[in-house]
Amino acid sequence: MANTPTAEREHWVAALPSAATIANPYPLYADLRPLTPVFGYRDYPPGTVPGQDEAVAAWVLMTYADVAAAAQDHETFSSRDPLQEQSSAPSLMLVNHDNPEHDHLRRFVSPPFAFRQVEQLKPWITARIEEMLAEIEPAPEREIEVVQQLTSVIPARVMMRLLGQPDADALQCRDWANAFMLSADLSPEQREASNQALAGYFIAEVSKRQAQIEQGQSPGEGLIGYLLTAEVDDQRLSLDEVIRFCLTLVVAGAETTTFLLTNILYNLATMPEVTAQLRADEDLVLPFINETLRHSGPPQRLFRVATRDVALGGETIKQGDWVALFFGAANHDPEVFPNPEVFDLTRKNLRQQLSMGTGLHQCLGFALAKMEAAAMIEVVTRRFPNLRLGSTPPVSQTASLLTHGYESLTLDFAAK
Template identity: 45%
Template sequence: FGYRDFPPGTMPGVDEPKPSWVVLNFDDVAAVAWDHDSFSSRDSLQEESSAPSLMLVNHDRPEHTRLRKIAAKAFQPSSIKSLAPAVDALAANCMDDFFVTDQPVDVMADYCAMLPSRVMAYLFGMPAEMDRDVNNWATGFMLSADISPQERQAYNVQAMTFFEQHVKKQIDLIEKGEEPPGPLINAFIRTEVDGDRLSYEEIVRFCMTATVAGAETTSFYLGNLIAVFADFPEIWQTFVDDPKQFDAIYKETLRFHGPPQRLFRVATRDITIGSADIKRGDWVACFFGAANYDPDTFPDPYTFQLNRKNANRQMSFGYGIHRCLGAPLAQLEAESTARILRYRYAQIERAGDAVWQDVSLLNHGLASNPVIFRGRT
């Protein structure tokens, strides 16, 4: 008891994190994440900070149930699957913009940072040239950018101001019978479940949540996937020989190099986890990344193994009622990236040391990932 760290959206150097218990093994992480009655997801530090509170991530039942029903309809699998042609086009264009065949490329500086941002801009009907803004908002809010509190706050204000104005414009256009661009923001506006719709304020905050979480996490995942292809040539060759193996590669990459590392919970009652006597009001840090390396659940965890029988148990997208709704979208971007890489390039080689970001423990991802994409002869 005594680990201190910052939840997303808070301000290092301004906000003061509270000491928390650390939960690491698979069974204990699962117990805390599943028991939403004993462990609240409300984040008082974020609520008291100047940053906007996230939707779903920081809600408890019954409000979480209401919000998730509506959001789940907006993120239904058929809707995500219908985005495949647009995501393919964005991925191909992004590679055209940033990749040079047979020359070193740091994919974290461009492709992995920009594809998720361009996808989010498309989903929200934003001008394409705002892709850098989306990236800045995400890295600032999710704490992976080493910037001052003033810069972080400025990005939060920019993002919220934009979405407050943008959502109003979209609502006005829809009420006039027009069909504005932005399939996800339009779904947030139009979706109704049991006669219930999201309020204007909720739509704005859902846009903010999806933007910062979707752009940030997927950026790191894409970098980690490309690192697997570069660092484990046999995995790349397996995929080249049999593209149906991608699902197994995707799942094991989530376990081996899953971006989301930890989230906080707050005990609502006195409870014992393992040998720890946790008191009501204590903070608990669930390290999903550590659970993914628990040898009792995943034997030989430091070995990248395809076709683990329990691959679906990895926790990189959370566990229980807070499992990430945007996971299928992240998978769609990863599938598109891998498929186009396989079509265009014969091999992916390491061109320099992979440097893992050390600004935040929130995400496991690369700050620098230099590789060479070898063209087909």
């Protein structure tokens, strides 16, 4: 029955989690999008351990209209993750909370992540990026693998600074945060040991600050002390909630930002005309970040669980069914973004891109991630206007369809 719509549909759905699709999912999205909603996509939501747990079977939503509507209908599409709740991985704050808990918890962390607040960090992170690149600049051999040396280091240092933790702990926290994500290539035992070490680190740090508060001392600079003392509706967070907030911030802000920063550097190195435009007009930096988010993710799909039967596109999604929202496919929906494969800074609706989510769970770190990206773009385009790909080809991440981006990217910082 080859070539019948059903056979093709099944073939395409089965191909979704393959390494080839993860490396470049957009051609498959173009084939499958018109046939969605479709059931039968098998993959691993957060909280599952490949090799130990069964993959779940889920509905696939891919049109912009379906994905945005589902993300905004948080009552029908729940973010609570039953697998995560049963797993050994520490469960995340906000990401996996529904209302009313979600909104109550979000009020604790919204003020420190507001635009004006995170902008204050920009001079500090710009100076750190200048220092990191200054180490690269004098080397005679200036081909640098940027994921290890730059794009994974920036978000980790920023998060340590925000939390009030030593800069020296940044690389250790980066490694724990990456191990938490399924795209890290680890055995189940290694992953579990790493998650325990990450939790242990924050249990110790948060307990230490709590003891300082109890002894009448200042808990010191940073978010840990802030979260231990913040009040919303006369309530404080418990010690356990503060610990889980720390884990959430470290995990949610690490790999996502690393992939975005890497995709940005790839674009700068492969589109010299765009780099020249950015140097000439700093007002283009924000459209450039948004178009990179639209064009290449990093997030590709996130899961929800239906809380009731819901009719969609002639199908019925049953209560309890897993539903995969393909933000990456929605961002390439030609109905909303004509010629979606073309990187185009002049699109009028760039802010409609969905890579930071939409609705209740829209990314808490949106302003922070954009600030980190803008700081890096400003420094790199000024110091290295002729940035090019290095002689070692980029290696795409192929372990999980959660994100689209490079596992390693070697760039030539000496190109004339």
